[in-house]
Amino acid sequence: MLFDSHAHYNDSHFDNDRFEILESMQENNVGYIMNISDSMKSVLKVLDIAKRYSFVYASVGVHPEETAELCEADMELLEEYTKNPKVKAIGEIGLDYYWDSVPRDVQKKWFVRQIELAKKVNLPVVIHDRDAHGDCMDILRSENVRDVGGILHCYSGSVEMAKEILDFGMYIAFGGTLTFKNARKVREVAEYVPLDRIVIETDCPYLAPEPHRGKRNSSLYIHYVAEKLAEIKGISYEEAERVTCRNAKRCYRIED
Numbered sequence: 405m406l407f408d409s410h411a412h413y414n415d416s417h418f419d420n421d422r423f424e425i426l427e428s429m430q431e432n433n434v435g436y437i438m439n440i441s442d443s444m445k446s447v448l449k450v451l452d453i454a455k456r457y458s459f460v461y462a463s464v465g466v467h468p469e470e471t472a473e474l475c476e477a478d479m480e481l482l483e484e485y486t487k488n489p490k491v492k493a494i495g496e497i498g499l500d501y502y503w504d505s506v507p508r509d510v511q512k513k514w515f516v517r518q519i520e521l522a523k524k525v526n527l528p529v530v531i532h533d534r535d536a537h538g539d540c541m542d543i544l545r546s547e548n549v550r551d552v553g554g555i556l557h558c559y560s561g562s563v564e565m566a567k568e569i570l571d572f573g574m575y576i577a578f579g580g581t582l583t584f585k586n587a588r589k590v591r592e593v594a595e596y597v598p599l600d601r602i603v604i605e606t607d608c609p610y611l612a613p614e615p616h617r618g619k620r621n622s623s624l625y626i627h628y629v630a631e632k633l634a635e636i637k638g639i640s641y642e643e644a645e646r647v648t649c650r651n652a653k654r655c656y657r658i659e660d
């Protein structure tokens with residue numbers, strides 16, 4: 405069975421067929437989905453979707469681009485939400501210097517605060533790092549992310565950076581970009597990272613893999629990522645599927 409370790413079914417791109425599409429997952433061999441929060445507003449939707457489906461789990465957290473208006477009361481709310489047993493991670497949290505829509509100091513402040521929360525409630529973190537590798541690694545280092553572990557999502561860094569992420573005990577997630585024709589750098593990282601530290605994801609509705617690049621993505625396309633990973637690693641498709649599913653369950657501490 406496949407585990408989509410990062411999806412956004414609360415997104416408005418799914419407003420017309422959210423439940424239909426989720427109900428088709430299990431017959432298409434998608435056994436687990438981690439639905440990821442990205443704003444305070446998204447959290448309630450994410451929790452509602454997780455409540456409806458036994459195979460859909462939830463993360464709670466605020467994406468760097470949504471941190472402008474955050475306050476301490478929001479941190480208390482997030483902590484309260486983590487009491488829900490379907491909540492398995494804090495995320496997605498991190499830094500985004502590509503859009504740079506929120507001052508960097510503000511992004512950093514709430515990145516640190518949310519790692520502190522993860523440590524307090526003992527949940528792994530799901531990290532978003534776009535064009536912010538240096539500052540992101542500084543914070544992961546100084547905040548001892550190793551204490552909780554987690555996933556660096558949609559990995560876009562170097563092999564050297566991957567080494568340090570692995571030293572933190574974290575997993576590295578590959579998605580649609582692994583299948584893109586110009587993805588030489590990310591494929592080099594996938595060659596380097598040991599199979600037992602790799603998870604796969606869609607980040608749907610974004611980043612659809614080839615041959616659907618540019619269209620709306622969903623977990624129904626995650627097998628293309630598993631196929632590409634199998635090719636890179638020189639293993640069977642079945643093994644890529646089995647090991648990435650096991651890794652995601654281990655990282656998110658899902659037992660069944």
Ligand code: NI
Nearest residue numbers: 410440496607
């Ligand atoms: Ni995402």
